[in-house]
Amino acid sequence: MADPTFGRYSEIPLDSMTPEQRTGYDSIIKDRGICPGPYKIWVESPALMKLMIPMGVYYRSGSGLSEAEREIAVLVLLGKWGAAFPLSEHEWIAEGTSGYSKAGIPAEQVERVISGLPVSFEDNRQQVVYEIASTLVNSRYVPKGLYDRALKELGTNAISDLAVIMGYFTMVAFTLMFHDVPSFAEGLKR
The missing domain is CATH 1.20.1290.10 (AhpD-like)
Known part of the structure; x- marks a missing residue:
């Protein structure tokens, strides 16, 4: 197991990501310019990233709350x-x-x-x-x-x-x- 890089979590280096993980990573970078907080961990699961990125976008720009x-x-x-x-x-x-x-x-x-x-x-x-x-x-x-x-x-x-x-x-x-x-x-x- 790799040494932890984010708390106890060992982030996946870009060159070790699967194509699906890289797609999720690239999507969050396109949206935010960075891979923030939990997305550093969620990127391991491409299916989860597909759900979480649009939810984050919604709450930053489209919800009924200021x-x-x-x-x-x-x-x-x-x-x-x-x-x-x-x-x-x-x-x-x-x-x-x-x-x-x-x-x-x-x-x-x-x-x-x-x-x-x-x-x-x-x-x-x-x-x-x-x-x-x-x-x-x-x-x-x-x-x-x-x-x-x-x-x-x-x-x-x-x-x-x-x-x-x-x-x-x-x-x-x-x-x-x-x-x-x-x-x-x-x-x-x-």
């Missing part, structure tokens, strides 16, 4: 799991300091969300996203009042987007946690 709303849900979820690598990435994405996002959530709010501390958002949609995400990650029943506010503020499609993005980032978190990928890990230079 960048800030997505990041609030992602931070609630990742904070719950304590997944070091994606938490460090999404902390600065949420604050809008990454150059990757314009979410622009104030650092104090980001810190409170990650820590699981109560926080309030002036924007009603952001507040509802925070409350729904917090309720779901804590295995709590969604009370009728929160359900009604969510429908009013977000609508059914955005609520579905919220639930699915939380599932997607659970996969991200578990993949990276299993391989013990630390904050700011870089992996193979390609």
Whole structure:
């Protein structure tokens, strides 16, 4: 077994990839310009890459949630799991300091969300996203009042987007946690 390159995971060098793995790798490079986080691991499975790349594209450009709303849900979820690598990435994405996002959530709010501390958002949609995400990650029943506010503020499609993005980032978190990928890990230079 090769030495680990990304946490405990041993990435596949480009010249050792199968043609199908290389196609998946090239697809994520075309989409993102890099092979980020979990994709470094998922590239081993061409079938998984075919599913995950379009989902990532959808959440970055086509969902019914704003960048800030997505990041609030992602931070609630990742904070719950304590997944070091994606938490460090999404902390600065949420604050809008990454150059990757314009979410622009104030650092104090980001810190409170990650820590699981109560926080309030002036924007009603952001507040509802925070409350729904917090309720779901804590295995709590969604009370009728929160359900009604969510429908009013977000609508059914955005609520579905919220639930699915939380599932997607659970996969991200578990993949990276299993391989013990630390904050700011870089992996193979390609």
